[in-house]
Amino acid sequence: MGARLTRRITARGVERRNQLVTEATRLFAQRGYHSTSVADIVGSLGVGKGVFYWYFDSKEALFVHILRTGQQELRRLQDAAIAGETDPIRRIELGLRASITWADERPELSQLVQFAANDSLFADRVRRGEEIAVADVAAHLQEAIEAGRIHHDDPVMLAHAMVGTLGHLYRTFVQGAGRDATEVADDLVSFCLYGAFGKQP
Amino acid sequence: MGARLTRRITARGVERRNQLVTEATRLFAQRGYHSTSVADIVGSLGVGKGVFYWYFDSKEALFVHILRTGQQELRRLQDAAIAGETDPIRRIELGLRASITWADERPELSQLVQFAANDSLFADRVRRGEEIAVADVAAHLQEAIEAGRIHHDDPVMLAHAMVGTLGHLYRTFVQGAGRDATEVADDLVSFCLYGAFGKQP
Amino acid sequence: MGARLTRRITARGVERRNQLVTEATRLFAQRGYHSTSVADIVGSLGVGKGVFYWYFDSKEALFVHILRTGQQELRRLQDAAIAGETDPIRRIELGLRASITWADERPELSQLVQFAANDSLFADRVRRGEEIAVADVAAHLQEAIEAGRIHHDDPVMLAHAMVGTLGHLYRTFVQGAGRDATEVADDLVSFCLYGAFGKQP
Amino acid sequence: MGARLTRRITARGVERRNQLVTEATRLFAQRGYHSTSVADIVGSLGVGKGVFYWYFDSKEALFVHILRTGQQELRRLQDAAIAGETDPIRRIELGLRASITWADERPELSQLVQFAANDSLFADRVRRGEEIAVADVAAHLQEAIEAGRIHHDDPVMLAHAMVGTLGHLYRTFVQGAGRDATEVADDLVSFCLYGAFGKQP
DNA sequence: AATGAATGAGCGTTCATTCAT
DNA sequence: GATGAATGAACGCTCATTCAT
Numbered sequence: 001m002g003a004r005l006t007r008r009i010t011a012r013g014v015e016r017r018n019q020l021v022t023e024a025t026r027l028f029a030q031r032g033y034h035s036t037s038v039a040d041i042v043g044s045l046g047v048g049k050g051v052f053y054w055y056f057d058s059k060e061a062l063f064v065h066i067l068r069t070g071q072q073e074l075r076r077l078q079d080a081a082i083a084g085e086t087d088p089i090r091r092i093e094l095g096l097r098a099s100i101t102w103a104d105e106r107p108e109l110s111q112l113v114q115f116a117a118n119d120s121l122f123a124d125r126v127r128r129g130e131e132i133a134v135a136d137v138a139a140h141l142q143e144a145i146e147a148g149r150i151h152h153d154d155p156v157m158l159a160h161a162m163v164g165t166l167g168h169l170y171r172t173f174v175q176g177a178g179r180d181a182t183e184v185a186d187d188l189v190s191f192c193l194y195g196a197f198g199k200q201p
Numbered sequence: 202m203g204a205r206l207t208r209r210i211t212a213r214g215v216e217r218r219n220q221l222v223t224e225a226t227r228l229f230a231q232r233g234y235h236s237t238s239v240a241d242i243v244g245s246l247g248v249g250k251g252v253f254y255w256y257f258d259s260k261e262a263l264f265v266h267i268l269r270t271g272q273q274e275l276r277r278l279q280d281a282a283i284a285g286e287t288d289p290i291r292r293i294e295l296g297l298r299a300s301i302t303w304a305d306e307r308p309e310l311s312q313l314v315q316f317a318a319n320d321s322l323f324a325d326r327v328r329r330g331e332e333i334a335v336a337d338v339a340a341h342l343q344e345a346i347e348a349g350r351i352h353h354d355d356p357v358m359l360a361h362a363m364v365g366t367l368g369h370l371y372r373t374f375v376q377g378a379g380r381d382a383t384e385v386a387d388d389l390v391s392f393c394l395y396g397a398f399g400k401q402p
Numbered sequence: 403m404g405a406r407l408t409r410r411i412t413a414r415g416v417e418r419r420n421q422l423v424t425e426a427t428r429l430f431a432q433r434g435y436h437s438t439s440v441a442d443i444v445g446s447l448g449v450g451k452g453v454f455y456w457y458f459d460s461k462e463a464l465f466v467h468i469l470r471t472g473q474q475e476l477r478r479l480q481d482a483a484i485a486g487e488t489d490p491i492r493r494i495e496l497g498l499r500a501s502i503t504w505a506d507e508r509p510e511l512s513q514l515v516q517f518a519a520n521d522s523l524f525a526d527r528v529r530r531g532e533e534i535a536v537a538d539v540a541a542h543l544q545e546a547i548e549a550g551r552i553h554h555d556d557p558v559m560l561a562h563a564m565v566g567t568l569g570h571l572y573r574t575f576v577q578g579a580g581r582d583a584t585e586v587a588d589d590l591v592s593f594c595l596y597g598a599f600g601k602q603p
Numbered sequence: 604m605g606a607r608l609t610r611r612i613t614a615r616g617v618e619r620r621n622q623l624v625t626e627a628t629r630l631f632a633q634r635g636y637h638s639t640s641v642a643d644i645v646g647s648l649g650v651g652k653g654v655f656y657w658y659f660d661s662k663e664a665l666f667v668h669i670l671r672t673g674q675q676e677l678r679r680l681q682d683a684a685i686a687g688e689t690d691p692i693r694r695i696e697l698g699l700r701a702s703i704t705w706a707d708e709r710p711e712l713s714q715l716v717q718f719a720a721n722d723s724l725f726a727d728r729v730r731r732g733e734e735i736a737v738a739d740v741a742a743h744l745q746e747a748i749e750a751g752r753i754h755h756d757d758p759v760m761l762a763h764a765m766v767g768t769l770g771h772l773y774r775t776f777v778q779g780a781g782r783d784a785t786e787v788a789d790d791l792v793s794f795c796l797y798g799a800f801g802k803q804p
Numbered sequence: 805a806a807t808g809a810a811t812g813a814g815c816g817t818t819c820a821t822t823c824a825t
Numbered sequence: 826g827a828t829g830a831a832t833g834a835a836c837g838c839t840c841a842t843t844c845a846t
Contacts, residue, residue, distance in 0.1 A: 010808060012846095032321040034235045038837060048811040053838065060837095092397075115319045120233045127377070141397065151399045154388065160373045161366045161392045168365020173358065176328070187355065191362040195396030196293075196342070198352045214826080238819060249828040250821085260820065412829065414825095434723040436637045440816060450832040452819080461816065494799075517721045522635045529779075543799070553801045556790065559776065563794045566771020567764045574763045578730070589757065593764045597798030598695075598744070600754045616805080640840060651807040652842085662841065 017055045019045055025066050029108035067116055070109035071129040074102045088143040096166055097185045103170045104181035134159045162192045218256045220246055226267050230309035268317055271310035272330040275303050289344040297367055298386045304371050305382035335360040363393045419457045421447055427468050431510035435465060469518055472511035473531040476504050490545040498568055499587045505572045506583035536561045564594045620658045622648055628669050632711035670719055673712035674732040677705050691746040699769055700788045706773050707784035737762045765795045
């Protein structure tokens with residue numbers, strides 16, 4: 001898909017490309033996709049406009065690249081976090097914690113994902129990625145349901161509820177209020193498992 | 202906040218203004234704020250461009266107006282829904298249900314709010330409106346905590362968790378999958394109160 | 403084919419549109435289509451760039467408009483020239499003369515048609531228009547053949563030969579060398595009817 | 604004219620240069636001069652951009668080179684075709700036939716010549732080449748006129764008429780409709796000598 | 805000889821906004 | 826109140842050309 005994939009790129013080229021990705025990510029997160037022009041990105045790097053189009057087919061293509069990279073990275077972290085854990089409920093907890101950790105370490109990426117989810121150009125792509133993450137959680141829930149540990153008939157609904165809570169708490173308290181990510185993760189896990197009434201002692 | 206507020210507007214003028222708001226809302230929700238031009242809006246109404254600037258200072262001002270209207274309407278519905286209810290937990294439940302009902306009846310408005318929350322131009326305004334809604338829920342929670350019915354030390358965190366769940370379940374299942382709003386509201390309330398483990402019988 | 407067709411245009415607008423067409427025709431003929439930018443056209447008229455796109459969907463659309471106008475005008479002149487003439491050979495002669503006259507009076511248009519015939523973007527359109535003109539001539543030839551006045555089995559080939567001669571003589575002698583169009587038309591007619599050997603006395 | 608002419612070129616260099624010429628000719632004919640970028644040419648050959656500018660001063664210079672080569676080749680073929688023929692009218696006929704044969708065997712070159720004749724950048728050069736070809740034909744015609752075999756006072760006009768017919772018939776029937784070049788040449792010769800009325804038996 | 809990287813002016817096009825009528 | 830016309834800065838993108846390696 002695109003000449004860019006077949007172009008031979010030198011070490012110097014790889015570096016430039018990474019610079020572009022980094023700078024674009026920063027600017028997109030800071031000002032938004034639509035308010036960041038290609039001129040802004042290359043200007044901020046002090047290079048000519050042509051450089052951008054040497055490495056990417058379009059502004060949109062670069063954004064999609066950033067998005068994909070972020071979603072893949074998150075997924076890898078989640079997989080790593082639950083590796084070896086046999087308890088499905090612990091797997092859910094570890095997955096939620098890994099997500100908040102990732103977002104905390106990659107605040108710009110997570111912000112771009114949020115934006116993309118609400119822009120007609122990118123919404124579908126984000127939704128698809130989200131479905132995958134939700135399916136993972138739902139699988140753990142299903143296992144817990146079958147083990148009789150959770151009484152619910154709709155693991156997908158539950159999974160979505162968790163993902164929604166996760167996103168909102170992260171945005172509000174970590175990103176917005178600067179609270180410690182680990183503490184927020186504690187509250188997130190507690191809410192997702194026991195709701196407002198909290199764990200019965 | 203400008204010349205438009207001081208302009209005397211006739212009955213016919215009010216109608217025109219409403220037409221503009223309605224059409225803009227429809228188009229913004231359908232194609233997105235950035236992809237909808239002022240020309241689209243007036244063109245779709247078959248009127249000249251001057252009309253738009255007669256009633257609104259700018260495209261941004263119109264969007265803010267739509268946003269404010271929506272948030273006020275939602276708040277009014279929530280207040281009406283809990284009026285007379287003395288049980289704080291029931292008040293929370295009724296508030297959540299009222300929110301989903303509003304979003305179901307005003308899908309375009311709720312979509313615009315989502316967009317606005319992720320656009321640098323409008324995010325602050327949305328956040329402020331959200332804080333108000335959260336404060337309401339948090340007040341009910343505080344009451345329940347003081348009554349010893351809920352054991353938690355951070356009602357604001359809980360309230361945000363609920364609002365996040367609400368938004369995501371609505372988007373995914375009502376808006377996205379076309380499920381019945383009342384059923385989704387049932388699941389939402391259950392999750393918010395009891396979490397994944399569900400109500401203990 | 404687009405929004406432009408449905409736009410209400412005032413008398414002033416019609417004038418502007420005509421100015422654009424005239425100026426663009428002049429510049430296209432002088433510098434060529436690719437070497438004439440939209441900025442050149444509006445700059446030459448002393449108006450803003452937006453004016454261009456108020457009246458035309460694109461630079462290409464404007465060029466096509468000019469082309470179509472020219473071809474229609476030529477056809478109308480040819481039809482008028484042969485109206486009432488019953489002798490098919492005289493009809494051919496009158497058509498050829500009308501064409502040279504048109505080109506002489508509209509040198510810019512005829513140059514644009516030549517350019518367009520050799521540009522991949524417009525070649526098909528020109529070819530189609532040419533086929534119509536050729537069909538007219540071929541019909542007259544067919545009539546002459548059936549009357550036993552011309553001995554040839556391929557009127558379409560003959561018609562194309564004439565059209566090719568016409569274009570080249572016009573370009574070389576009228577457009578290029580500034581010779582009198584009527585005299586060139588005499589030679590054209592003579593060559594088309596009798597070839598190099600000339601009319602036998 | 605230009606540094607390139609003084610550069611010593613190895614055998615391998617000659618090959619590269621020819622590859623560039625061949626590929627550029629193909630692409631120019633297929634997509635047009637303006638729509639074919641230097642990047643297209645070198646990309647299609649799988650070499651770097653520097654190669655292009657090692658062998659040619661500019662895109663324009665390459666095109667001019669192709670043009671010149673083509674015109675020279677055609678002239679050589681025409682000269683060879685009439686060598687030894689003493690009858691001036693036969694020389695004309697043989698020249699016309701040689702031209703169609705050349706165009707048939709070098710369709711890309713002949714298409715480029717057509718394009719160049721209508722582009723402000725190259726028109727003059729083509730015109731000059733054409734004048735030479737026309738002068739050849741005109742010389743034969745002059746000879747025939749002096750021998751009393753053709754009654755006409757303007758051999759240059761006649762020669763241009765022939766060249767115009769030639770080009771148009773080739774384009775329409777050989778290039779466009781795929782007809783056999785030899786048959787078209789028959790019709791061309793017949794038309795040029797006897798016109799529409801045809802040879803008197 | 806040859807490469808991939810870089811330049812930057814210029815392109816066609818859009819669009820929020822203003823304004824004379 | 827309302828219109829169609831006009832503005833012009835800004836946008837995403839292209840591409841002939843140059844250059845360090």
